[in-house]
Amino acid sequence: MAQLTDQVVDQIAQLDAARKLVLGDAAFYPQIVNGILPIIGAHSRLELRRWGAEFLAETFASPVLAIAQKELLAPSVLQTVREILELPEADAAVLQSLVQTATSLYPLVFRHIVNHPEDGQAWETMNAIKQDILRKMDSFQCPIKVCCVKFLQRVVQVQTPGLISDPRRPEQNETSLAIVPRTHAVLSIPNLEAESSGLLDRLLDVFQEETSDPLLVNATLNCLTPLIRTRQSIANKIVNAVLDFYPARHVRPPLTPTVRVSVKSMERTSRALIVNILKKNPNHPLAGRMQVYIERLMQSKLEMTDDASRKRGLPNEPIDGLDSAKRARLDAMTPPLLKIPPLPPGPTSYDRLFTLTQDAGLSSFDVKQLPPDLVVKIAVPLLAQVNPSLLTQAVDAVRTRYQTVTKEQTRQRQQQQQAAVADEDDDYEPEYQPMDVAENVAEETNAVAAEVADIEADFVSLGPFILPQPPPLSETEAGEVGRSAVARVFGMLNVAETSPAPAKGKSQQQLGFARLAGSTFDRDAWVVLLARLATRAPAGLEGGGPSGKGATISDSIRETLYRYILEDFRARLSIGISWLNEEWYNDRVQMKSAVTQRADAEEESEPTLPLHYDTWVIRLLDGLLPYLDSRDIKVLARFLSEIPEVTIPIIQRVASLAKDPERVNLCIQSLLYLILFRLPAREMSLNALEDLYRTYEEARPAAGKVLAKWRPQATEPPAAATNGAPPAPEMQSGAASG
Template identity: 60%
Template sequence: MAQVNLNDQLDQLQAARNLVLSDAALYPQVVQGILPIIGVSSALELRRWGSDFLAETFANPALPSTQKEQLATTVLPTLQELLDHDAEDMTVVQNVIQIAASLYTFVFRHVIRHQQEKTIWEQMTAIKHNILGRMDSAPHPVRVCCIKFVQRVVHTQTPGPIADPRRPEKNETSIAIVPRTHAILVIPNLEAEASGLLDRLLTVLQENSDDAILVNATLNCLAVMLRTRSTIANKILETILNFNPIKTLNGPLTPTMRVKVKSMERTARAVLINVLKRNPNHPKAGKMQQYMERLAQSCTEALDDTSRKRGPPAEPTDGLDNVKRAKLGVETPPLIKIPPLPPGPTSYAQLYTLTEDAGLSTFDVKQLPPDLIVKIAVAVLGRVDSNSLQQATEGIRARYQGLVAQQAKQTQVPAEEEDDDYEPEYQPADVPVQEAEDTMPTIFGLEPELGPFKLPKPPPMTEDEAGEVGRAAAERVFEMMVATPFKPAVKGPGTQSDRKGFARLAGGSFDTKEAWITMLVRMATRAPASLEGAAGKIENADGRPTIATHIRELLYRHILEDFRSRINIGITWLNEEWYNDRLQMQNASSSRSKENENLTVPLHYDSWVLRLLGGILPYLDARDNKVLIRFLSEVPEITSPILGHVQTLARDPERVTLCVQTLHYLVMLRPPARELCLDTLEEIYNTHEEARPAAGKVLTRWRPHVIQAQKAQEAPQPSINNTNGVQTAT
């Protein structure tokens, strides 16, 4: 009876569906009527029908967006109940996730307009978290729906185009229409969540997953954001261009893997073709075209067996077998006769003897000098027929394998006898060399087991040799740094770019120039710090520079070759030098004792910053203010000698403005060095008359008394005319 009632209910619901399909204006009434009968307590068939109907409702373009927005707030409690039900059917879960993906934008716009609707946004957030929790562990049909939902969330919480700022209701639903002072929607949190979900979506492509279903679903969802979200389009496009379906071939090429790779390749190519059709003048059009051609060629080479040439026929190593030789009239090489081994124990001489001539067998080769034996052996080997040599080698191998098999049969004993017999381990290391040679048996069957072979330790290197090897290694690392093109690292959670400062890893990745620079700089600063502190010198015994000094010289020359583009290398280097100097000073002060009160450590920052600055200043012109200002603003410490070098620019009338602008910048934005810079400006003002107009503007604000004193000194002094007794001004 219950089954009959259920069938009647399904027939009535189907009639209601046909009714709303003919007239979309009836959707609100039908949706309100079916919500009570498709809840968690309803039959499974009703829940399946209801979730499928709601998914169809919010995807129907005939229903206006305003009515969808009103219905979205109504169906949220029912959707949350269906998702929170642990034993829910997979079909129902699929439909509910599709409904959530369709109404997310409508709920988002509704909350923007009604800031007091906090409960609705909390329900949508709970549904979102439930769906994201299923994304990695659910079956494939549910995971595909989760990917679509994540795409809709990222699309909504990413800034979109604003067609008319005066009519926000007419613009596309995105985070761009959210007011800055919204009570519920916090823009930074929404942007951060969208960025994290986008990274989670792109992980499938970045890891070169072999799951074609998830990869194709992700690519199809990314195509929409490539077209409508310019802020994240470059990131998505770079990820697609780095995706290679061929890398998913980890095992044998089965028909299933062949279909998967072809499917992923065609989907990636279709996405890029769609982008090029909509924007033929795309900045990365050439790169996308090259990627598609390269991808098609790789798949053809890896998968298409019909395009390959037929492999060479299986031929014997000597070129022809006996049958072909007979047909082609080729002479068959003579076969070497391999005599059988004599019975009994076999020596090494008998094993390798293939001749039956008694005279040759009994000849003692030790009677000949070694150099003559070497000459004879080289001459004979040069004239030996390769076929004959191969036959002889195969004959000796067959002899050896037969002897090993025979020895294995003779050494087999019953298990009971093995327990009673005891044989101590052979320790060849305890036997002297001469004794081992004397006791070595000549019988093959009684050959002892050899011990481990160890190469002798190399002789210790002198200080000069170690320095030479170290300098060569440093030069090779420097060549790698120069040859590596600059490529900014992709920023992401837990990547190298997040670990900034002196604590960053030098060897995090060797595909960027920054990593090689960091490693090379630390080879010069941190690695030999304690050694230099103990030695107190920067040269070896032979007068050549140490490894660290050699690296510093390489860096110095490399920066001066093109200091405008390589100034960042110099800044990185000098920061490491300053940091290392401070560490060494701190360690020296903590370890200084009464017995060694004069303990000092070599400091490198002051000398190298002055040397590098001295090499750069002669080549600066009036347009290089950004280079000099950046250098002086990013080096860790400004000292009087540094400002003394900068002051020399005031001697050149064409570079006076460059000098004053640099000092003015340091006065404003480097308070610790402000007084030193003002002293330098005051000295320039008093010394160089060409610099007074520019320097006077700075000193007027920071040290007006200097300007007043100069004006008072230049003012005319009164004098007295002694003849007439009248005071006049001269």
């Protein structure tokens, strides 16, 4: 017998190792499942069947294992589940896990039969499992009944027509009766619909019984939500059944505290279900009845609370708490008194704190030697037979002991602190002390502290606990913290972007560079905060070396801003313009500061000062231009007009639009806008137009019209230019700069 027990223990240890393997890598599930089926079958030991049933329920409910893999594994485990269910001995743990497994297997096997009608044996086995569960359901214990409720809900959901989201992709549609062909060789649609209707009635019968189990009622209510949401054909029937259910009717007096809690839980679950339906569909046909039902549940709750708050009547018989004289007159039995021994001297451990018996053998017995299931079997009947008076006296005794120990430890700690302070005041000697005295004192103090810590490890520790100071952050950790802070600020930017806009007619003051970044909580405030974190915060840190943290965080903010703007550049163009203005302003301030410092220090070598505006304006423009079409003249014109400085590289990027014949007009109009309204960029734009006029044939008509007004000599043919003289200097320089 001992050898068999050791063998079972070894097998369970090996199975636990296999479970850890599949939890680490889901690819091993098919191999492990097929390998353990002969070990956990109907002829194996009860411990192995428990482990196997729990593992199968865990496998087919795991979100890590793909649905396709589960569908392939489902037919292979059906026979094992059926054989264990048909055993005459009924273990609660095994049955509960098997019902959960069958709940997960049913839609998988149903879809497998729809796609493989030749595998009729799998469907027969699944039907046998279903019939066995339905036949034994009423005789099961309450935890197993709750699992059976979920099984009924899954069968009804599968055998009821659902919505077809995409007829061309049947493998992606929900498993329901709608995916079954009309002429299926195994599945009969009328029979399945009739069975699902009967099972739904059986599921809803819990609302019509005279006395209902609160656990089953709550489990049923929780399972009805997916049916109401996904199965419109039976949704109204379910809602009507719930609206006819009033928990207060299904209890019998007297209303004990347990019954009150049960009624309250059923009312709360019912109300939550109806409120959720109304939130999803405020225009529901039964919305009026639902409102009446919710109000009635609230009224029932108030009535129950009012009854509970009324004054109690006179007791019919003596209760605990009467004095001895009153008990003598009423012939009431005085509750026995529990003799509480005093605490033994010395440190108080947890076992001494809770030991109330004087029996040395009983107090020295180690309960850890007993297996947990045996402790549960012993403890539950004993707790049911405990005298309430004795239990109250024992709890009060332990509480009194704990308070006494706490006060004593606090008093001793205060005395030690006062004695230490007195010693410091009285024993102060301003004489020379050798250097090794402090080290010896520190070593002795550490040794005493270590001994005290070892002694008090197993005893009640009631002193204050102070967390140690965190270690300093490394550069990598500081960078991670900075990036997480930037991500949170961008999250606030997304929240502010979706907030409602201010009402029309309210004047808003436009603040400039002197604005406070946190003056408001709108999107503009967060944009200014991010831009200044990227530009002004690391000012003066970027030239200190390549490992500067400020430069790293600022570059991360700039990169995130760049990607954020390009995600929806038409709506977020103002963010990009505000950011580039901050970059340009910061570059100019840094340049001015560098010139001042160089003049004060009288240095001849110029320090390297990183400038960011030219880099990021070109990069942002390169990201925008590929997505612009001929209708985006307002977007490009706004960008070119509101950035603080237009440079030659920017003009070259705009001129490159002429390479696309469809965007030639966009290019010419943008350059014309710069010529008309940005005087510093006029010459650069005219040079670019002149170069386009000479290079691209498609741009010549539109560019010629502009040049005829601003540079007429550029449109003249070479032969007509001053009797064969060379071209004008402006044309040459314009072509070169363009």
